[in-house]
Amino acid sequence: MTEKTATGITGLDEMLEGGIPTGYTILVAGGPGTGKSTFAMQFLKNGIDQFGENGIYISLEERAPDMIRNFANYGWDLSKVKIISMIPEKASSAHETKYVSVVGTQSSNTVELSPKKFSVDLVADTIREHVKSSDAKRIVIDSLAALSAQLEDPFSIRQEILGLSNLLSDLGCTALLLTEMPEGQAGISRYGIEEFVAQGVIALYNIRKGSERARGLEILKMRGTKHSQKICMMELANEGFMVYPNENLHSGTSGF
Numbered sequence: 001m002t003e004k005t006a007t008g009i010t011g012l013d014e015m016l017e018g019g020i021p022t023g024y025t026i027l028v029a030g031g032p033g034t035g036k037s038t039f040a041m042q043f044l045k046n047g048i049d050q051f052g053e054n055g056i057y058i059s060l061e062e063r064a065p066d067m068i069r070n071f072a073n074y075g076w077d078l079s080k081v082k083i084i085s086m087i088p089e090k091a092s093s094a095h096e097t098k099y100v101s102v103v104g105t106q107s108s109n110t111v112e113l114s115p116k117k118f119s120v121d122l123v124a125d126t127i128r129e130h131v132k133s134s135d136a137k138r139i140v141i142d143s144l145a146a147l148s149a150q151l152e153d154p155f156s157i158r159q160e161i162l163g164l165s166n167l168l169s170d171l172g173c174t175a176l177l178l179t180e181m182p183e184g185q186a187g188i189s190r191y192g193i194e195e196f197v198a199q200g201v202i203a204l205y206n207i208r209k210g211s212e213r214a215r216g217l218e219i220l221k222m223r224g225t226k227h228s229q230k231i232c233m234m235e236l237a238n239e240g241f242m243v244y245p246n247e248n249l250h251s252g253t254s255g256f
């Protein structure tokens with residue numbers, strides 16, 4: 001039996017027959033506002049609260065204090081989740097060198113570290129260091145788009161994503177890589193490598209249904225396990241994500 005890492009998200013573990021296979025790297029793909037960051041944070045929070053597994057959230061998109069403030073709307077206690085934001089700050093006019101400020105947040109303390117030159121090695125070193133120091137079993141990288149925006153060309157994007165995925169698999173953590181997927185796009189591979197480095201793909205949707213929008217979740221791929229083939233209804237409710245494994249997103253709709 002494959003060991004599973006339960007997400008703790010209502011309905012989803014049922015679709016995954018117990019959870020994500022432990023140690024896998026999963027792409028979480030969806031358009032803006034489909035709930036990728038919320039989903040990922042809930043995965044980490046549940047890991048701590050329900051399964052005693054520490055987690056690390058690497059955000060290249062939002063500062064840690066802003067994230068904590070936004071997620072406070074759900075009433076979540078995130079004090080035990082390690083949130084590390086690495087946000088590009090400025091490009092020096094001289095050599096176009098990009099800098100990031102690294103903010104590590106743990107408990108209620110926000111520690112602002114001195115800006116460092118951005119590189120994927122810095123991201124990798126940060127992951128390595130914090131996985132070790134907090135014995136983390138779950139990792140989130142938000143997002144591949146923000147990471148790639150710091151790189152020059154498609155070749156280095158592919159190299160760096162591949163390098164990161166090797167690191168994640170060496171560390172043995174179950175990892176979520178968040179990635180943009182424009183609505184209506186057939187494939188999820190924006191950089192030509194994602195499906196190669198990920199053992200699973202979970203897609204999030206926010207479609208028009210008549211005059212309203214409805215949220216959906218689909219497991220597009222999950223190597224080594226059986227899983228639901230449905231595009232299921234999902235809700236972003238007051239407590240966060242709820243997935244309805246028996247309700248089809250497209251029932252009663254006139255299409256995407």
Ligand SMILES: Nc1ncnc2c1ncn2[C@@H]1O[C@H](COP(=O)(O)OP(=O)(O)O)[C@@H](O)[C@H]1O
Pocket residue numbers: 030031032033034035036037038039073074236237238
């Ligand atoms: N307290 C809340 N209750 C319900 N839904 C919320 C709440 N806060 C935010 N949302 C919804 O979550 C969406 C943002 O989700 P987010 O995880 O940031 O998406 P993504 O990372 O895919 O851009 C918002 O567009 C909003 O619809």
Ligand SMILES: [Mg+2]
Pocket residue numbers: 036037038061142
């Ligand atoms: Mg996001």
